[in-house]
Amino acid sequence: MTRAVVLISGRGSNMEALLRAGLPVEFAAVISNRAEAQGLAIARGLGVDTAVVDAREYADREAFDARLAEVIDGHRADLVCLAGFMRILSEGFVERYAGRMLNIHPSLLPLFTGLDTHARALAAGVKLHGCTVHFVTPELDAGPIVVQAAVPVLDDDTPESLGARVLAQEHRIYPMAVRWFAEGRLEATQDGRVRVKRAVAPAGALVSPAG
Ligand code: GAR
Numbered sequence: 001m002t003r004a005v006v007l008i009s010g011r012g013s014n015m016e017a018l019l020r021a022g023l024p025v026e027f028a029a030v031i032s033n034r035a036e037a038q039g040l041a042i043a044r045g046l047g048v049d050t051a052v053v054d055a056r057e058y059a060d061r062e063a064f065d066a067r068l069a070e071v072i073d074g075h076r077a078d079l080v081c082l083a084g085f086m087r088i089l090s091e092g093f094v095e096r097y098a099g100r101m102l103n104i105h106p107s108l109l110p111l112f113t114g115l116d117t118h119a120r121a122l123a124a125g126v127k128l129h130g131c132t133v134h135f136v137t138p139e140l141d142a143g144p145i146v147v148q149a150a151v152p153v154l155d156d157d158t159p160e161s162l163g164a165r166v167l168a169q170e171h172r173i174y175p176m177a178v179r180w181f182a183e184g185r186l187e188a189t190q191d192g193r194v195r196v197k198r199a200v201a202p203a204g205a206l207v208s209p210a211g
Contacts, residue, residue, distance in 0.1 A: 002079055003079070004018075005072050006027065007030075007081065008083050010039065011039060012040070014104050016039070017170070017171035024183065029051055030051075031052070033053055033054065033086075033087055035052045035054060053068045065092065081101075088140065095138070099188070102177060103141075104132070106118065106163065113142065121153060122157060122162060131166050131169050148173070151165045
């Protein structure tokens with residue numbers, strides 16, 4: 001079974017959605033860069049190991065990333081899920097987990113990379129907004145897209161109301177993407193996109209003409 005770790009910095013609602021989704025995944029640990037992240041208690045409550053790697057204890061990004069990699073590899077993780085992990089990762093770290101590190105981002109990428117995505121979507125006047133699960137590459141919020149969900153932007157939306165509508169979709173699509181990964185259904189295409197292969201029907205199962 002796929003072994004995964006989830007990296008968080010705060011609330012941990014996406015982490016909780018992953019842990020509660022009944023995925024064919026063994027969640028080996030939840031790791032935070034902040035000891036005060038609320039998500040840590042939620043993870044422990046669900047019986048998952050937690051660890052903290054506090055950036056303030058390391059001289060520079062490379063030293064922090066080296067320790068983080070040590071903790072991840074200590075849990076023999078096949079998959080690293082960033083779930084509200086608010087740190088820029090070094091290129092070496094990202095390369096180490098190439099093709100096996102996913103992130104959830106609260107916008108329809110490539111629109112609105114970075115922070116404050118809901119306020120920026122409102123300011124831009126877009127009528128659709130949403131969220132994206134993508135593989136992590138060294139360029140921020142730019143890796144191959146696995147799945148997206150869109151929500152309408154309403155006239156009276158605030159960043160909070162819009163963010164809540166998007167978050168509900170995050171909780172839906174992140175477990176979906178992790179399931180596909182665990183089932184071996186994510187395939188990189190020649191041109192750097194992600195194709196989701198069809199589920200293989202169990203032997204003897206009836207396959208409808210629609211597939
Ligand atoms: C989520 O909305 C996630 O998409 C976002 O942080 C929030 C974390 O909430 N991530 C980023 O902005 C990454 N660039 P959560 O801790 O409740 O999952």
